[in-house]
Amino acid sequence: MLVAFSIAPATAGPEGSVHDAVAAAVRVVRESGLPNRTDAMFTTLEGEWDEVFDVVRRATDAVLAVSPRASLVLKADIRPGWTGELDGKVVRLEHALEGDA
Template sequence: MLVAFSVAPSGTGNADGSVHDAVAAAVRVVRDSGLPHRTTSMFTEIEGEWDEVFDVVKRATEAVQPYGSRVSLVLKADIRPGYTGELDGKIERLESAIDAQRAGAEQD
């Protein structure tokens, strides 16, 4: 399964609204998990079995709790039994489709 999640504190008291220290704590949990992952400016994606992925999400959320009075968690999951390597595989298939469309458009 793939899970994309974003976790951030609110009620931090930071005038600029920055949450980078809290996010760093969450990303450290993900990186230490050993599971395949990717972090972007808005989400962290992680791949693995249901129990191991949600354990990491839970621990990442707990790592953010000390940084504010409450925590917001946004989660999206792609559950496709029997498939692995989808963190990169989905992107590779997308890029192939884009290249094919581009090639088709150039022939028109």
């Protein structure tokens, strides 16, 4: 499964920045060993249900360690038996786009 999620603390740092809290969450994700990718809005993880949601929970806990409240947005693509989809979906999209050229 793929899970794209975003965690935001209730309180921001100077200039409205939340990057320190987000960095704590992304650190948990990267240390998990699961395939992952972070962009400007979301972090996407790939793995089995229990392992992915354990990482999401621990990443949320990391934000809650520096903020009294957190907001979590999550989207999941559950496709049993498929792996390598963090890259596979993008590769298929790029091939489709090349076919349109």
